Amino acid sequence: MAMHGKDQAGQIGVIGLGAMGHGVAKSLLRAGFRVGAYDVRVEALTAFEAEGGKAYTAPTALAEACDVLIIQVVNAEQTEQVLFGEQGAVEALKPGSLVISCATVAPAFIEGLEARLRKHDIWLLDAPMSGGAAKAASGEMTLMTSGPEDAYIRAEKVLPAMAGKVYRLGTKVGVGTRVKIVNQHLAGIHIAAAAEAMALGLREGADPVTLYEVITNSAGNSWMFENRVPHILAGDYTPLSAVDIFVKDLGLALDTARRTKFPLPLAATAHQMFLNASAAGHGREDDSAVIKIFPGITLPSSDGGEKA
Numbered sequence: 406m407a408m409h410g411k412d413q414a415g416q417i418g419v420i421g422l423g424a425m426g427h428g429v430a431k432s433l434l435r436a437g438f439r440v441g442a443y444d445v446r447v448e449a450l451t452a453f454e455a456e457g458g459k460a461y462t463a464p465t466a467l468a469e470a471c472d473v474l475i476i477q478v479v480n481a482e483q484t485e486q487v488l489f490g491e492q493g494a495v496e497a498l499k500p501g502s503l504v505i506s507c508a509t510v511a512p513a514f515i516e517g518l519e520a521r522l523r524k525h526d527i528w529l530l531d532a533p534m535s536g537g538a539a540k541a542a543s544g545e546m547t548l549m550t551s552g553p554e555d556a557y558i559r560a561e562k563v564l565p566a567m568a569g570k571v572y573r574l575g576t577k578v579g580v581g582t583r584v585k586i587v588n589q590h591l592a593g594i595h596i597a598a599a600a601e602a603m604a605l606g607l608r609e610g611a612d613p614v615t616l617y618e619v620i621t622n623s624a625g626n627s628w629m630f631e632n633r634v635p636h637i638l639a640g641d642y643t644p645l646s647a648v649d650i651f652v653k654d655l656g657l658a659l660d661t662a663r664r665t666k667f668p669l670p671l672a673a674t675a676h677q678m679f680l681n682a683s684a685a686g687h688g689r690e691d692d693s694a695v696i697k698i699f700p701g702i703t704l705p706s707s708d709g710g711e712k713a
């Protein structure tokens with residue numbers, strides 16, 4: 406099997422050129438890899454070609470041209486679709502190829518996926534991501550990986566080009582996903598808490614920009630408060646990570662805990678907040694739009710004014 410690297414000819418495949426996938430594909434190009442991609446959104450493929458990548462019209466066509474395939478769609482259903490659905494990549498991947506699965510999914514799904522791919526002599530690396538779209542684009546995100554040595558051998562040159570921190574968490578697929586679910590438990594609760602705190606501040610008449618400045622220099626700060634509140638201040642809910650991602654991910658945390666009858670009271674409350682925002686029509690907006698569930702406050706608007 407060809408080993409990929411700056412000086413070698415192998416092409417890396419990326420399926421899913423969204424908030425995270427586009428950044429990863431660009432990071433791989435920057436590192437000197439040839440990168441091919443497939444996405445259902447033609448405009449994403451056109452933009453990627455303009456950046457130096459190669460666009461494919463189906464997962465099979467891309468899979469034929471790669472030994473390493475990175476999957477960065479949203480969830481388990483989409484991962485299933487691109488691998489085993491119509492014109493799915495598994496039909497065309499060569500024996501000995503590697504799939505790097507980056508979507509945040511349930512542990513049972515990723516473990517079952519490994520067994521199914523092994524039947525086709527395909528290796529799987531469990532590799533969910535963290536750090537947001539900006540860090541994906543700069544190649545500085547975090548990868549929480551696990552899998553067998555054979556998978557790591559095939560991923561050796563690719564992983565450092567994708568991420569600033571690559572955690573190798575064990576030889577079993579599923580460990581990376583479980584660690585990511587713990588991250589999502591915290592990430593979801595922290596975004597919900599940041600939104601609730603800003604809503605309280607607005608209700609009490611605080612100047613939101615000053616409040617942000619004070620909190621980010623005080624003990625109540627969090628990575629998510631610092632990262633997401635600027636979207637609220639700008640009144641810009643263009644999704645870098647959508648409300649529905651946290652409907653999914655806090656759902657995964659709750660489902661995982663429920664299997665062992667383990668209580669997650671904070672996650673349950675935060676999940677209800679994201680469900681509320683999604684049901685109100687904000688599911689595809691940035692996850693900071695969870696603040697829109699609070700009544701009786703006026704949010705900053707994108708034109709610099711305020712929006713009730």
Ligand SMILES: NC(=O)C1=CN([C@@H]2O[C@H](COP(=O)(O)OP(=O)(O)OC[C@H]3O[C@@H](n4cnc5c(N)ncnc54)[C@H](O)[C@@H]3O)[C@@H](O)[C@H]2O)C=CC1
Nearest residue numbers: 421422423424425444445478479508509534537538645646
């Ligand atoms: N956005 C973020 O800040 C982060 C997201 N994640 C996780 O990464 C994964 C991807 O998230 P995002 O990039 O935010 O999602 P996104 O919605 O921005 O991107 C997903 C991409 O997959 C494409 N897609 C969907 N179905 C497809 C199919 N059948 N075939 C080909 N392409 C398909 C979409 O067109 C889209 O371009 C999710 O599991 C998410 O939970 C992890 C860390 C951070």
Ligand SMILES: O=C(O)C(=O)[C@@H](O)CO
Nearest residue numbers: 534535536537592646650
């Ligand atoms: O970066 C992460 O970790 C995240 O999951 C969030 O940014 C939102 O998906």
